[in-house]
Amino acid sequence: MEVFKLEYIMFQGDSETLKKHCSTEVIERCKSEHRAYQSQGIFFDNKILHISDVEVRETKMMGSTPIIIVAFQTQQVYCVRDANGSIREGGKDTIHTVYYAWAMQMLDPEEVGEGALHAIWRIREMQQFGVQALI
Numbered sequence: 559m560e561v562f563k564l565e566y567i568m569f570q571g572d573s574e575t576l577k578k579h580c581s582t583e584v585i586e587r588c589k590s591e592h593r594a595y596q597s598q599g600i601f602f603d604n605k606i607l608h609i610s611d612v613e614v615r616e617t618k619m620m621g622s623t624p625i626i627i628v629a630f631q632t633q634q635v636y637c638v639r640d641a642n643g644s645i646r647e648g649g650k651d652t653i654h655t656v657y658y659a660w661a662m663q664m665l666d667p668e669e670v671g672e673g674a675l676h677a678i679w680r681i682r683e684m685q686q687f688g689v690q691a692l693i
Contacts, residue, residue, distance in 0.1 A: 580681045581663070600646060603637040607653070615659065623666055625682065629659045633692065657688035 576585045595601060609632050616627040633655055636648035648654075661683040 581683075584681050584684060599641040600638055601641075603635075603639050605635040606632050607635065608633040620663065623664050625661055625663045626679075627659060627661050629657070631655055631657045653692040655690045655692055656686060657690075658684065658686055660684045 576588060580588070609630055612628065612630040614626055615629050618625050633653055635650060636652045636654045637645060637650060638647035640646050660681050662679045663682040665678045665680060
């Protein structure tokens with residue numbers, strides 16, 4: 559799945575789609591964050607414009623499955639709206655560079671099932687570790 563689409567799904571809290579691409583821990587964290595924002599009557603209207611500086615930071619084994627840690631940055635519109643659609647933070651012209659690290663883990667063959675044509679990777683952990691305003 560494209561990072562653009564996955565990041566949008568995370569902002570929207572679509573847990574059914576996240577189940578295909580993320581670990582249970584990541585899904586629960588996204589759902590909790592989404593509920594917290596909803597309880598405050600706010601939602602993110604962000605849009606990823608560009609992804610760059612993708613770098614494999616580390617590879618390791620966890621038990622019998624490999625993990626790859628990938629770092630990258632995005633340039634994205636930062637816009638927070640209230641329940642009425644009014645902008646509370648940022649705006650349609652507010653662009654930030656956001657720095658991420660994702661730990662991707664290959665699923666065990668038992669989880670994938672027979673007949674899978676290729677390995678399946680899931681996001682085991684994700685971290686946003688910096689934001690810099692551009693515009």
